[in-house]
Every structure is written in structure tokens, then in C-alpha cells.
Amino acid sequence: MSEVILKLEGLTKKYDNKPVVDHINLEIKKGEIFGLLGPNGAGKSTTMNMVCSLVKPTAGKVELFGYDTKTDMKKVKAKLGYIPQELAIHGNLKAWENVELFTSLYGIKGELLKKAVKESLEFVGLEDKRNGFAKTFSGGMKRRLNIACAIGHKPELLVFDEPTVGIDPQSRNFILQKIKFINRQGSTVIYSSHYMEEIEAICTRIAIMDNGKIVAIGTKQELVEMVTSDKNSHMTLEEVFLTLTGKKLRDYAEGEN
Amino acid sequence: MPLILIKNNLKLMFRSKWILFMMIILPVVTIALLSNAFKGMMNISYSIDDFNVGYRISEGDANKNVMPSLQTICKDEGITLSEYPEGDITKLLQAEAVDVFIEFKDDHNFTIYRSNEKEAQAGIVESIFSGFFYQVNEANDLMTIGGQEAGTVPEQFTGKVKSEVLATDPVPSSTDYYGIIYIVYFAWCGMVSLVAVISSERKSAIQKRMQATHMPKISYYLGKFIPCSLAIFLEICSAWLLSVILFDIHWGKPGLSVIILLLISLAASTLGMILFQLFNSVAVSIVIGFIFTWVMGFFGGSFEAYRYLTLPKLFINSSPLYYINRTLVEYSTMGHSAYTGKCFLYLSVMIIVCGVIGIILMNRRMEEQ
Numbered sequence: 001m002s003e004v005i006l007k008l009e010g011l012t013k014k015y016d017n018k019p020v021v022d023h024i025n026l027e028i029k030k031g032e033i034f035g036l037l038g039p040n041g042a043g044k045s046t047t048m049n050m051v052c053s054l055v056k057p058t059a060g061k062v063e064l065f066g067y068d069t070k071t072d073m074k075k076v077k078a079k080l081g082y083i084p085q086e087l088a089i090h091g092n093l094k095a096w097e098n099v100e101l102f103t104s105l106y107g108i109k110g111e112l113l114k115k116a117v118k119e120s121l122e123f124v125g126l127e128d129k130r131n132g133f134a135k136t137f138s139g140g141m142k143r144r145l146n147i148a149c150a151i152g153h154k155p156e157l158l159v160f161d162e163p164t165v166g167i168d169p170q171s172r173n174f175i176l177q178k179i180k181f182i183n184r185q186g187s188t189v190i191y192s193s194h195y196m197e198e199i200e201a202i203c204t205r206i207a208i209m210d211n212g213k214i215v216a217i218g219t220k221q222e223l224v225e226m227v228t229s230d231k232n233s234h235m236t237l238e239e240v241f242l243t244l245t246g247k248k249l250r251d252y253a254e255g256e257n
Numbered sequence: 258m259p260l261i262l263i264k265n266n267l268k269l270m271f272r273s274k275w276i277l278f279m280m281i282i283l284p285v286v287t288i289a290l291l292s293n294a295f296k297g298m299m300n301i302s303y304s305i306d307d308f309n310v311g312y313r314i315s316e317g318d319a320n321k322n323v324m325p326s327l328q329t330i331c332k333d334e335g336i337t338l339s340e341y342p343e344g345d346i347t348k349l350l351q352a353e354a355v356d357v358f359i360e361f362k363d364d365h366n367f368t369i370y371r372s373n374e375k376e377a378q379a380g381i382v383e384s385i386f387s388g389f390f391y392q393v394n395e396a397n398d399l400m401t402i403g404g405q406e407a408g409t410v411p412e413q414f415t416g417k418v419k420s421e422v423l424a425t426d427p428v429p430s431s432t433d434y435y436g437i438i439y440i441v442y443f444a445w446c447g448m449v450s451l452v453a454v455i456s457s458e459r460k461s462a463i464q465k466r467m468q469a470t471h472m473p474k475i476s477y478y479l480g481k482f483i484p485c486s487l488a489i490f491l492e493i494c495s496a497w498l499l500s501v502i503l504f505d506i507h508w509g510k511p512g513l514s515v516i517i518l519l520l521i522s523l524a525a526s527t528l529g530m531i532l533f534q535l536f537n538s539v540a541v542s543i544v545i546g547f548i549f550t551w552v553m554g555f556f557g558g559s560f561e562a563y564r565y566l567t568l569p570k571l572f573i574n575s576s577p578l579y580y581i582n583r584t585l586v587e588y589s590t591m592g593h594s595a596y597t598g599k600c601f602l603y604l605s606v607m608i609i610v611c612g613v614i615g616i617i618l619m620n621r622r623m624e625e626q
Contacts, residue, residue, distance in 0.1 A: 054465055080469065082465075090269060090461075092453070097268065102470070105470040105471075106470055
């Protein structure tokens with residue numbers, strides 16, 4: 001049986017007494033590409049932020065690599081790579097300087113750091129643009145650089161929070177292929193998105209979130225079986241998703257998630 | 258020590274053209290404009306308040322019995338004339354117990370002692386005393402011609418006046434004064450260097466990414482504080498060198514002056530760190546920082562030479578810029594300054610206090626997120 005890397009127990013986050021994440025229980029095993037799917041405001045980003053200790057849970061427990069993040073987060077941070085939904089790069093720094101900066105924050109230095117910078121830039125296809133300023137890059141290049149900044153320290157668990165928002169199909173395809181490659185090399189991936197086809201294309205297991213709760217969890221086939229008794233059904237993930245979460249529009253204000 | 262964070266934040270600060278313009282070119286332009294505009298500033302006319310005059314006269318001096326009359330005349334002119342039989346004259350002037358001091362000599366001369374800044378007061382006293390003793394002599398002559406004995410009138414007073422200027426506080430030229438004061442002023446404004454890093458961080462999710470690493474919180478503070486201090490120091494030293502080359506500004510004690518500039522850079526950084534933690538808006542932080550610097554400068558002699566400030570002493574004494582300006586200007590004019598200790602103390606306390614507050618605020622801000 002595979003080792004459990006992440007365990008969430010009754011994880012809850014409330015803002016103004018309103019639950020944004022509501023008693024989530026979840027286990028993610030080593031080697032998985034775990035998809036977190038949900039409409040806007042479902043609580044995906046807040047869950048990711050709690051996993052990375054960027055937001056304190058109101059209740060519940062996050063266990064990473066067997067450590068309680070409330071007390072032992074420092075022990076596991078070096079094993080964690082976080083790619084936030086928004087770009088997290090300095091526009092006035094060159095590509096290699098950005099990667100060097102964020103990789104160094106994990107304690108990597110000297111020749112190892114130089115090697116990590118080179119490999120990370122090669123990995124995202126930006127080695128030939130290493131001396132370009134990030135502010136001059138296209139949206140897709142910035143997204144790739146955003147990823148390069150999080151992988152230099154070779155994390156065992158990579159948390160991608162909607163990494164493909166607002167980019168062209170080619171860049172999206174490139175990023176997805178690279179995520180699969182990272183996973184093949186041994187990293188576990190948590191991937192959050194509301195693009196069904198992305199989740200369907202790369203994830204081995206999927207959790208569908210709505211209103212702060214996990215409404216369904218399993219492989220794509222298991223999710224289909226939850227909504228139809230037809231074992232030969234060719235339902236898409238989108239159809240499963242809409243069946244489970246409904247067709248009502250999800251308008252939410254900033255800060256609600 | 259987060260060396261790469263420091264290095265890259267320093268790069269961000271030096272790559273901001275408008276910060277470089279503000280920290281290197283603007284001080285030089287300001288010095289050029291103000292030193293020319295206020296060339297005659299150090300000798301401008303101004304109204305004189307009531308002031309104190311001390312005098313010393315020996316017991317046997319014939320002029321002693323006319324001093325009460327002289328005191329009455331002086332009182333009408335708003336001058337308090339008091340006798341100081343003992344005490345060091347220089348110390349009395351430096352302590353501002355008296356503004357001008359008259360010493361009657363045995364040869365019927367008197368010497369007027371004053372500091373450089375009390376030239377006008379000394380002139381008034383000289384005029385009153387000369388006029389008074391001229392009349393006394395005239396009266397004495399008339400009585401002698403009339404065959405009367407001098408009696409209560411003193412023997413003939415020669416009226417020779419010798420004026421002596423004590424080297425208490427030489428006046429700097431306007432170029433030297435503004436050349437020094439505006440390097441100090443712009444060093445305080447240097448907190449603006451933090452904008453290059455903080456606005457970049459706040460525009461994107463960099464803070465979030467940094468919090469996801471296992472970097473200690475203190476490194477996050479040092480990663481901004483150290484490059485900001487270095488940037489201010491290097492930029493302001495460049496402006497300093499440029500102004501010295503272009504305008505031949507005389508700085509005294511270059512070693513101590515450099516240390517003071519370094520301490521100002523550290524203090525301005527700690528102050529900036531507090532302001533950028535207190536307010537979410539970068540613009541609000543800058544405006545508050547500049548207002549604070551302006552107020553400190555207003556009371557510290559950045560806009561009107563500190564020697565002419567007629568503001569309440571409490572406000573003047575509470576401005577760190579007053580001690581820094583005075584120390585550096587006195588280094589330039591006298592080669593030493595009695596304000597050195599206070600200047601170092603003020604800056605050191607400010608660095609420590611603002612540093613601790615800044616770290617606390619940063620920790621709180623990171624925990625709130």
C-alpha cells in the first residue's frame with residue numbers, strides 16, 4: 001500500500017463565521033496526481049493554502065509527510081513546492097534571477113543552486129530566455145517561469161493552484177505534459193482547476209468540491225458510476241461535475257474564497 | 258543570512274530609474290537651486306527679541322557707579338543688563354545665559370564678547386554703551402570747564418571700544434549649509450527605495466510564495482532592510498560625491514560624516530519598514546513617510562537654517578534632523594561638534610526601536626494572512 005503523503009481531517013476554515021472550507025477529510029498517496037475540481041468559490045484555493053500553511057485552519061488537522069503542519073511545518077516545507085494561482089515573480093528580475101531567488105529560499109546554494117536554476121529553466125523551456133526580464137515575457141512564458149520558481153528544490157509534493165489561467169492552448173498543453181513528467185519522476189501532485197479537460201487529462205484521482213465540501217471523490221470512472229448506474233456510460237467529467245454540483249450560477253465576491 | 262534575497266532585492270532597487278533619479282540627481286539639483294537662491298541667507302535681516310547682556314567691572318572702577326543708569330537705559334531698549342563678577346565668559350555665551358558680554362578693562366576700555374550669531378545684538382549694545390559714555394565724558398568736560406569737581410561723574414572715559422568675536426559658532430556658506438542639509442534630507446527620503454521591492458511583491462503572489470518556503474520570518478525582514486539601507490547609503494554617497502565635485506562643498510570629519518550617513522540610511526530603512534507594514538497602500542506609506550520627513554526637516558533646519566529657527570525648543574529638540582544637521586554643519590565649520598553624542602544616540606535608539614517595531618509588525622502581518 002502506498003504511503004499517505006497528505007491527510008486532511010475535519011479541515012475547516014471560516015471567514016466571518018461563514019464556512020469556506022467545511023470539515024474536509026482527505027488522503028493523498030505518494031505518486032498520485034490528485035485533481036481538485038470545483039466551481040469558483042468552492043474552497044479549492046483556501047484548501048490549498050491551508051495545506052501549504054499559508055492560511056490557518058479554523059478547525060481540523062493537516063498532516064503532511066506524517067507531520068502535523070500546525071506544529072511541525074518547518075520540517076516539511078522543504079519537501080513542498082507551491083505554484084500560486086497568481087503569478088509570483090518579480091517583473092524587474094531576469095528569468096534566471098527569479099528562479100535563483102526562490103530556489104535559494106529553500107536553502108540551496110552554490111553550485112547546486114546554479115545547476116537547479118539551469119535545470120528548472122530547461123524544464124519549462126526558458127533556458128534560452130534566461131537573461132530576459134520577466135516583465136517582457138508573454139502570459140504563457142510567465143506561467144512557465146512561475147512553475148520553474150517552484151521546482152528548483154526538487155519537491156516531493158507539488159501544489160498547483162490553477163496554473164493555466166489565461167494562457168494559450170500551446171502553453172497549457174506544455175505545462176500539463178510537464179506536470180505528468182514531474183509526476184513520473186516521483187513527485188506527488190495536487191492540481192486545482194475548474195478546467196475539466198485538464199483534470200481529466202492528467203489526474204489519477206479527483207475530488208469535486210462545492211460550497212466548501214467534497215461532494216465526490218474517486219477516479220474518473222468511479223465518479224461516473226456515482227451519478228449513473230450505466231456501466232458503459234460515456235459521460236464526460238463535465239457532465240458528472242454538473243450533475244453533482246448543479247447548474248446554478250456561482251457568483252461570489254472577492255474574499256469569500 | 259538570506260544573501261541571494263538581499264542581492265536580488267538590491268537589484269530591484271537599483272533597477273528603478275525614478276528611485277535613482279530621486280536619490281542621486283534630485284539632491285544635487287536641490288542643492289544647486291537652494292544654495293544659489295539663499296546665498297545671502299546667513300546675513301539676512303531679522304527682528305531681534307529682548308536679550309541679556311552680562312558685564313564685569315572691577316570694584317574700584319570709576320564707571321561702576323554709572324551702571325545703574327546704564328541698566329535703566331538698556332531696560333528701555335529691552336535689554337537686561339546683569340553683572341557677572343565671576344565665571345568663564347565663553348561658557349556663559351555658549352550656555353546662552355547671556356547673548357553679549359561686556360568686560361570693563363582697567364584702562365577705561367571695554368571689550369564686547371559675542372558669538373558669531375549675535376552680531377546684531379553686539380552692535381546694539383556697542384551703540385548704546387558708546388553713546389552713553391560719550392555723554393558722560395561730555396558732561397565731565399563741561400563740569401571741569403565750569404570749575405566743578407567731577408564728584409559723582411566719573412573721570413574722563415576714553416570711549417575706546419574693542420570688539421572681540423569668539424570662535425563659538427562660525428557661519429557656513431549657503432552652499433556648504435544646503436549641500437550638507439539636503440544630503441541628509443534626501444537620505445531620510447530614501448525609504449522610498451523599498452517601493453521597488455514591496456510594490457513588486459504586492460502586485461503578485463510573491464509574499465505567499467515566500468511564506469510557503471521554510472525561510473525564517475527574520476530573513477524576510479532582513480531581506481528588505483539590508484538592501485534598502487545599502488541602496489540608500491550608496492545612492493546618497495553618490496549624490497554626496499557629485500555635489501562635492503560640482504559645488505565644492507566642505508564637509509568636516511569625513512570618517513564620522515560617513516558613519517552618520519550610514520546610520521541615517523539604517524534609520525530611514527527601519528522607519529520605511531514600519532510604514533510599509535502599517536499601510537496596505539504603497540502610495541499612502543510614501544506620503545506618510547515624506548510628511549514625517551518634512552516635519553522633522555521643518556523643525557531640524559532643512560528649510561530655514563537651524564540657527565534662525567524661532568520655533569519652540571521642544572519641537573526643535575525632538576527632531577533627529579536637528580542634531581544630525583547641526584553636527585554635520587559644525588563639522589564643516591568648526592571641525593568638531595558638541596552635538597555628536599546626541600546625534601549618534603538619537604540615530605541608534607531610532608534604529609533599535611523602529612527595527613523592533615518593524616519586525617513585530619511584519620510577523621503580525623504574515624500571521625494575519
